[in-house]
Each structure stands twice: as C-alpha cells, then as structure tokens.
Amino acid sequence: MSVALPKRRKAKIPILTRVPRWVVHVVIFVFCAVWFTPLLAMVATSLRTNPDTAAGGWWMIFVKPLVTLDNFTRASDLLELNTSLVSTLAIAVPSTILTVIISAFGAYALARMHFRGKAFVFILLVALLAIPPQLAITPLLQLFGHLGLGGSIATVWIWQVGFTVPFGIFLVRGYLFTLPEELIEAARIDGASEFRLFFQIVLPLITPILASLAILQFLWSWNDLLTPLVFMGVANHEAPITLQLASLFQTQSGLGQNSVAAGAFISVIVPLAVLIGLQRYFVAGITGGSLKG
Amino acid sequence: MASVTFDHASRLYPGSTRPAVDQLNLETADGEFLVLVGPSGCGKSTSLRMLAGLEEVNSGNIFIGERNVTDVPPKDRDIAMVFQNYALYPHMTVAENMGFALKIAGINKDERASRVLEAAKLLDLEPYLGRKPKALSGGQRQRVAMGRAIVRQPQVFLMDEPLSNLDAKLRVQTRTQIASLVRRLGVTTVYVTHDQTEALTMGDRIAVLKDGLLQQVGTPRDLYEKPANIFVAGFIGSPAMNLFVAEVVDGGVQFGTSVIPVERELLSSVNAKTVTIGVRPEDIVVSSAFGEGLPVDIDLIEELGADGYLYGHADISGKRTDLVTRVDGRVHPNAGEKVYLTAKPGHLHLFNNESGERIGNKPVVTA
Numbered sequence: 001m002s003v004a005l006p007k008r009r010k011a012k013i014p015i016l017t018r019v020p021r022w023v024v025h026v027v028i029f030v031f032c033a034v035w036f037t038p039l040l041a042m043v044a045t046s047l048r049t050n051p052d053t054a055a056g057g058w059w060m061i062f063v064k065p066l067v068t069l070d071n072f073t074r075a076s077d078l079l080e081l082n083t084s085l086v087s088t089l090a091i092a093v094p095s096t097i098l099t100v101i102i103s104a105f106g107a108y109a110l111a112r113m114h115f116r117g118k119a120f121v122f123i124l125l126v127a128l129l130a131i132p133p134q135l136a137i138t139p140l141l142q143l144f145g146h147l148g149l150g151g152s153i154a155t156v157w158i159w160q161v162g163f164t165v166p167f168g169i170f171l172v173r174g175y176l177f178t179l180p181e182e183l184i185e186a187a188r189i190d191g192a193s194e195f196r197l198f199f200q201i202v203l204p205l206i207t208p209i210l211a212s213l214a215i216l217q218f219l220w221s222w223n224d225l226l227t228p229l230v231f232m233g234v235a236n237h238e239a240p241i242t243l244q245l246a247s248l249f250q251t252q253s254g255l256g257q258n259s260v261a262a263g264a265f266i267s268v269i270v271p272l273a274v275l276i277g278l279q280r281y282f283v284a285g286i287t288g289g290s291l292k293g
Numbered sequence: 294m295a296s297v298t299f300d301h302a303s304r305l306y307p308g309s310t311r312p313a314v315d316q317l318n319l320e321t322a323d324g325e326f327l328v329l330v331g332p333s334g335c336g337k338s339t340s341l342r343m344l345a346g347l348e349e350v351n352s353g354n355i356f357i358g359e360r361n362v363t364d365v366p367p368k369d370r371d372i373a374m375v376f377q378n379y380a381l382y383p384h385m386t387v388a389e390n391m392g393f394a395l396k397i398a399g400i401n402k403d404e405r406a407s408r409v410l411e412a413a414k415l416l417d418l419e420p421y422l423g424r425k426p427k428a429l430s431g432g433q434r435q436r437v438a439m440g441r442a443i444v445r446q447p448q449v450f451l452m453d454e455p456l457s458n459l460d461a462k463l464r465v466q467t468r469t470q471i472a473s474l475v476r477r478l479g480v481t482t483v484y485v486t487h488d489q490t491e492a493l494t495m496g497d498r499i500a501v502l503k504d505g506l507l508q509q510v511g512t513p514r515d516l517y518e519k520p521a522n523i524f525v526a527g528f529i530g531s532p533a534m535n536l537f538v539a540e541v542v543d544g545g546v547q548f549g550t551s552v553i554p555v556e557r558e559l560l561s562s563v564n565a566k567t568v569t570i571g572v573r574p575e576d577i578v579v580s581s582a583f584g585e586g587l588p589v590d591i592d593l594i595e596e597l598g599a600d601g602y603l604y605g606h607a608d609i610s611g612k613r614t615d616l617v618t619r620v621d622g623r624v625h626p627n628a629g630e631k632v633y634l635t636a637k638p639g640h641l642h643l644f645n646n647e648s649g650e651r652i653g654n655k656p657v658v659t660a
Contacts, residue, residue, distance in 0.1 A: 182380035185347050190394035190441075191368040204384040 046071050046262035053258055071262035079244040079263050088240035088267075090153055091228065092221040095160045099217045100210050102161065103168030108198055110169065111176040112184060128166040133159075137230055144231065153238060155231040160221050168213050175209040176202070215278050222271045241267045295358030295448040297321040297344065297481060302353035302363075304339050313339045315505040316353065321498075326475060326482045328496035330489055332528070336505040337485045338453055344483060345374050345451050357448055373442035374451040378458065379434050381426040381441075387413075388422040391440045412440045415474070432463050439471065443478065450475060450482040456491065468494060489529050493517070501525050523649040526571045526642060532602060532617045534571045537609050538646060546570055546643070549587030549607070553636055555643070559653045568652065569644040574602060575619040576640035579632050586633035589616055593628055601625050605632070 044058040047067040052060065061067070075081075109115070110122055136159075144155045179202070187201045203210075225242040232239060234247055245263050299319040305312045314336040321327040329337040342348035344355055346367035354363045362370050373394075381390050388409050395405045413419045416436040426434055435455060442450055455471070456464045472495045475482050486492055492499045493513040501508040501516065501524070509521040520526035526534045540547040541563055545554040548570070580586065589605040603618040603625065618634060626632050643652040 180378060180380060182376045182378055183382065185345075185367075186374065186376060186380040186441075187382075187393075188347070189345060189367045189370075189372065189374050190445075191397040192393075193368075196397065201382060 042261045042264055045258055046075075046265045048258060050256040050258055053256060071258040072266070075248075075259045075262040075266060078248055078259060079241060079266070080239075081241075081266065083237070084239060084241040084244045085266075085270075087153065087238045088222060088242070090238075091156050091160075091224075091240055092218055095157050095221040096214050096218045098157065098161045099164045099168055100214050102165050103172050103213060104203065104206065104210060105198075106165065106169040107172035107176055108202055111173045112202075113194075125166050125169060129170065133163045136163075141231070151232055151236055153232070156224075156227050159227050159231065160217070160224065164217050164220070168217070171213060172206060172209055175206055179205055211278050215275060218274055219271050222267075295360075295481060296323045296325075296356075297327075297449055297483060298354075298356040299340070299344075300354045300356065302340070302343060302355055303351050304336075304343055304348055305351045312336075312351070312505050314343065317505075317507055319500055319507060319510065321481055321483060324479045324481055326472065326484065326495060326497045328492040328499045329483065329485045329502060330487065330492040330499055330528075331502035331508075333487060334504075335502040337487075337502050339505075340502070341374075341451050341453055341483060341485045344449075345372060346370050371448045372451055373445040373447040373449075375438045375442050375453065375455045377454040379426075379438040379455075381434060381437055383426055386423050386425055387418060387429070387437050387440075390426070390437055391444045394441070394445050408444050408446075409440075412443045415443065416440050431459055432467065435459060435467060439474075443474075446480075448481065450480050450484075452482065452484045454486055455484075456486075457488075471495070490531060493529070499529075501528060503528075519651070519654065520571070520642065521651050523569055523571070523644045526644065526651075530573060532574050534573050534642070535577075535616050535618075536569055536571045536644075537614045537616075538567050538612075539570045540567050540610065541565065546641075548636060549585075549609075549634070551585040551587075551635055553641055555641075556653075559643070563643070563645070563652060565646055567646055569646050569649070571642035571644065572636045573640065574617045576637045577616075577618040578635050578637055579603065579618055579620055579626065580635070581626050581630070581632055584633050586635040587616075589618075589632055589634055591626060591628050591630050591632060594620070594625055596622055598622050603632070607634075 041058045044061045045053060047069075048058070048061055049066070049068050049070070052064070052066065106125075110118060110125075140155075140159065141150075144150050144158075149155050183201060183205075184197060187197050192201065223242060225246055228236075228240050228243050229246070232243070234243060236243070241263075245260070245267055248263055249260055297320070299317045302314060302317045303312045304314040317336075317340055319327075319340075329340055331337050339348055343350050344357075346362065346365060350363050354361055356362065357370060357372070382393065385393065388406075391409045391412060392405045395408060400408075409422070410419070413422055416439060418433070418436055418440055421429060421433060421437075426437065429437065435458070438455065442452075452471075456467055459467060468491060484495060493516075496513060498510060498512055499516055500510045503524050509516060509525045511519075516525060516529045520529060520534075523536060527536055541560065542552055544557075545552045545560070546568060547553075553570075587607050587609070589607045591603055591605040593604040595602040595604065599622045601620045601622045603620045604615070605618070606613050606615050608614075616634070620626070644650065645652055
C-alpha cells in the first residue's frame with residue numbers, strides 16, 4: 001500500500017508494460033495453441049494408418065510414433081492431383097494476375113487522372129462493393145450458357161476477378177493517395193508520359209499494396225469451392241483440388257479420415273508457401289526518403 | 294536561357310470566388326533571379342505552378358522567351374522544378390533520379406552519365422550517386438533535387454521553398470550556395486519563399502504578393518528603402534518597420550512631442566488629417582534624457598550580441614502602440630525605463646491611411 005506509484009506516472013506507462021510479462025506470454029501461448037491444434041491434428045492424422053486412427057485420437061502419434069506416407073499416395077490418386085492441382089493453378093494464377101493489373105490501372109485512373117464522370121464511376125464502384133455476389137449466380141450461369149462458356153475455367157476467372165476488382169481498386173486507390181502528388185508532378189515536368197509515369201514511377205511504389213492484394217486474391221481463389229462448384233460442376237474433368245477434396249470428404253466412409261487429412265494438407269501447403277514467400281513485399285517504408293527526412 | 298512573362302495571368306480555383314492569383318503582370322529578364330515572396334495563401338506557389346504548367350491558367354497568358362506556354366503541358370515547357378519536399382523518386386538511386394529526365398529525352402547512356410557526373414561534382418554528390426534517397430541526409434536530398442534540375446539544362450529553374458525543410462544553419466549555408474550556383478549557370482530562376490530574409494539575400498529582384506495581388510516588384514534595396522505600400526513596408530525587414538498613425542500638423546507630422554518636418558508639396562498631397570508613418574528599427578534615435586520625441590516605456594530588451602532590440606510601447610493619440618528600436622548590444626537602457634525616441638533624418642516613410650499607398654517617391658528627408 002505504501003509503495004503505490006503516483007497516479008500521474010502510472011497513466012503515462014503503456015498498458016503492456018504494466019501487465020507482468022509472463023501473463024502476455026501465457027495469452028500468446030493459448031492463442032497459438034487454439035489456432036495451431038487443428039492444423040497439428042490434420043498433419044498428425046495424415047501421417048497415421050487407418051487402424052491406428054480407429055484405435056485412438058491423433059495425439060497418440062506422440063505416444064506411438066509410427067508414421068506412414070501411404071495416405072499421401074492414396075490421396076494424390078483419389079484427388080487426381082496431376083490434373084486438379086494444375087486446374088487450381090490455372091484458376092488462381094490468372095485470376096490473381098488479372099485482379100492486380102486491373103485494380104492497379106483502375107485505381108490510378110480514379111486517383112490521379114482527370115476525366116469526366118470520374119465521381120460517377122467511383123460511386124458505381126462503391127455500390128458494386130455492397131452487392132452480394134450470390135445474387136449474380138443465376139444470371140451469370142445463364143449468360144455463360146448463352147456465350148457457350150459453360151463449365152470452362154474462364155467462367156471462374158470472370159467471377160473471381162469481377163467480384164474482387166471493385167475492392168482491389170478501392171484498396172489501391174486509397175494507397176495511391178498516400179503517394180505525394182509532387183512525385184507525379186516531378187515526373188511530369190521531367191517529361192514522363194502517362195504510361196511511363198504509371199509503369200516507372202507509380203507501379204514500383206505501390207508494390208506493397210499490390211502484393212497484399214495478390215496474396216488475398218490468390219488465397220481466396222485457391223480455396224474457393226463455391227465458384228468452381230457452381231460454374232464448373234463436380235463431374236468436370238478439370239475440377240480443381242477444392243472440388244476433389246469436397247467429393248473425397250463425402251465419400252470417405254471406406255477410406256478413413258487419414259486420406260482426407262492428407263488431401264487437405266496438400267491443398268493447404270501451396271497457399272502457405274505463397275504467403276510466406278511474398279511476405280517480404282509487405283515490408284513498409286518503400287517510399288522512405290522521397291520526402292524530407 | 295529565356296525570359297519569363299506573366300501577362301494578366303489569373304487562377305481561380307473551382308468553388309472559390311476570389312482568384313488565388315489575380316491578373317498577375319510580371320516580367321523576369323533572361324538570367325535573372327526573381328523571388329516571389331508573401332505570406333501563406335498569397336498565391337506565390339500558385340503562380341509558380343502556373344508557370345510550371347501544373348496549374349491551369351484561367352485567363353491571361355504566360356510566356357517563356359517569345360513562346361506562349363499558357364496551354365503547353367509541363368513536359369514541353371523546358372523547365373525544371375525543385376519542390377519543397379524534394380519529390381525524389383524513392384526507388385531510384387541518386388544517379389537515376391538525376392538522369393531520369395535525360396533518359397526520357399532519349400539522350401544516350403554515355404552523355405547521360407557524364408552530365409549527371411558533372412552536376413554531382415558541382416554539388417558534392419559524387420560519393421552518393423549509387424545510393425537511394427532514403428540513405429541520404431536532408432541536406433543531401435536537397436542537393437539531389439537541385440542536381441535533378443541542373444542536369445536538365447533547362448531554360449528556367451522553378452523553386453518552391455526548397456530550403457524550408459532544412460535546419461536553420463544548413464538553410465543559411467545552402468541559401469548562398471544556391472544563389473551563387475544559379476548565377477554561375479546563368480539560368481533564369483523563379484524562386485518562391487515565405488521568408489523575407491531569403492528573398493532579400495537571394496533575389497536580383499523581389500515580387501511581393503498578397504491575396505493573389507502583386508504588391509511591388511523591385512530590387513531588395515528598392516523594397517527596403519521605398520516600400521510601395523503599408524503591406525510591403527511591414528513585410529520586408531526584420532524586425533518589422535514601426536508603422537503607426539500620426540497627425541498631420543503645420544510643416545510636418547507629429548511624433549510624440551516633436552514634429553518631424555515634411556516637405557510642403559508632399560504634405561499638401563495628403564488630403565487627410567492623419568497619415569501612417571513608418572520608421573525602421575535602425576532609423577530611430579533613443580535618448581534616455583527627458584527631451585523632445587516620443588516617450589516610450591521599455592517592455593523588453595533583446596540582446597543579440599553586437600546589436601540589441603528594444604521593445605516598448607507608447608501612447609499615440611490615445612492608443613497603445615508597440616514599437617521596436619535597434620540599440621547597441623552592450624550599452625542600452627533597461628526594461629522598465631522610459632526613453633524618448635526620435636526618427637533619424639532621411640528615413641521616414643509616409644503612407645496614405647485609406648489606401649495604404651506610399652506618399653512620395655523617396656523617404657522623407659527630415660531636417
């Protein structure tokens with residue numbers, strides 16, 4: 001009681017330094033455990049044999065560490081990994097590239113160029129953000145049918161790109177406004193054309209936000225089940241890995257959950273690698289040094 | 294090299310009723326260093342941006358040399374601009390920053406490199422050519438911004454408060470460097486600043502703007518000795534000129550108990566009972582003994598080494614008026630004392646109360 005800190009000083013200390021350090025560690029540990037446990041369970045299950053899984057929970061792997069890679073071979077057969085992985089890549093890669101390119105162009109036009117109807121276009125864009133994509137399923141299915149695109153991978157691109165671009169433009173436009181106007185003016189005075197300005201000045205400076213957008217779109221596109229299911233169908237020979245996994249899950253009775261876990265692991269490992277690989281582009285401060293220190 | 298002419302150039306921002314720049318007429322001779330100065334919002338930066346082509350000209354024309362550039366895009370005006378925040382391309386090295394314009398102009402790699410190197414030598418930037426802007430200090434960045442302009446060998450340099458982001462000492466140092474460099478290169482320069490000291494020390498001529506209107510153009514000496522109106526009188530000079538309303542009496546103007554004689558023909562052109570008189574702090578004689586002059590109570594003495602400034606107040610026709618006077622830095626009266634001020638002969642400025650315009654062409658010679 002007698003050694004209580006004066007109130008004035010207490011208020012200045014940030015909250016984290018007042019909480020004992022071990023409490024912080026415990027909280028972080030609990031959060032990690034809650035998030036990590038299912039992932040661990042999946043990996044453990046994918047490495048165990050069917051009889052083992054039937055005999056006890058996944059944690060028994062730590063008691064009886066007998067591992068096998070059979071589940072992966074089986075899963076890769078059942079998921080038709082050769083074609084489904086290619087399909088998924090054929091969906092996710094163009095979808096991501098198109099989204100990033102169109103968003104960058106659109107955002108630049110809306111943020112830095114002057115043309116008639118700019119405000120209207122922007123309001124339209126914001127309105128598009130508010131439309132639930134599910135509303136468009138039926139009309140688009142009909143449209144794709146009329147256009148003879150039914151069941152093709154292109155339909156998935158159109159859907160995914162179409163519904164992310166408004167968000168993408170919104171995101172990149174906001175970031176563009178943080179670029180100092182003088183940079184663009186300086187380039188104009190230096191003689192840069194609109195195209196050079198975009199490709200040599202603006203694009204290198206907005207890489208961090210484009211990387212974020214690319215990661216988001218790639219993850220979404222990779223993990224998307226609804227769109228390929230609706231537009232391509234389960235029986236499609238180009239079905240991506242998510243579709244294959246879903247049907248595997250429905251028919252698991254004879255095969256056990258081990259192959260499903262292995263399949264799930266395969267489908268997760270690529271986006272995880274992409275995320276970790278592109279993380280360095282998030283590094284802030286690429287605009288550092290342009291303006292006064 | 295070329296001259297620059299503003300011919301009734303105006304800029305009205307959309308949604309505003311008062312033009313940011315109103316009918317600006319201004320001429321800069323070939324190779325001249327012209328400073329645009331004024332308080333914030335006076336239209337000096339807007340004028341510069343109009344010249345750069347970054348701001349639309351709503352009416353009037355702008356010429357660079359004989360060429361009317363009013364509707365010419367910035368890239369075709371053959372100008373180079375130094376921005377207040379430098380606007381260096383953060384993803385390019387110093388050399389790439391400086392060579393960017395040349396690259397666009399299609400100049401071959403060897404010549405580009407030699408011109409960049411030449412400019413870098415001029416600005417002591419050679420060791421930093423391979424660095425990115427973020428690895429440079431503020432002063433170095435400022436020099437890179439200058440270098441980027443110099444490399445272009447443009448007809449006109451435009452500078453928008455290029456020193457305002459430097460610390461005080463570096464600013465004074467860079468000020469002289471820029472002034473001498475630009476004169477050596479002989480390129481016409483239009484320089485914007487809000488700092489009247491910068492204007493006085495750097496410019497061949499100074500243009501003072503206020504509320505979008507040009508107040509006066511002239512050499513630093515002109516502006517200091519013959520301010521055209523009350524605004525210029527108060528803006529140019531530090532500490533500012535003492536300005537107060539004085540009664541017109543027979544043969545002169547009332548200055549405390551003394552009368553400052555004013556030539557008869559000058560006085561007769563004043564059709565009012567009072568005028569605004571202006572005296573610079575260094576043109577006042579302080580006397581401690583009771584005598585003729587304006588009695589002033591000293592509030593504060595500011596010692597600056599060699600010089601000192603006396604801040605005091607006087608009662609002039611029933612109104613408390615603050616006054617500043619230069620005094621000796623070592624020997625001076627102290628705060629709380631009463632002194633008597635008289636104006637030194639030959640340095641009194643008279644202004645019309647209503648219009649604020651200067652009366653007479655020269656400072657009034659007092660007996």
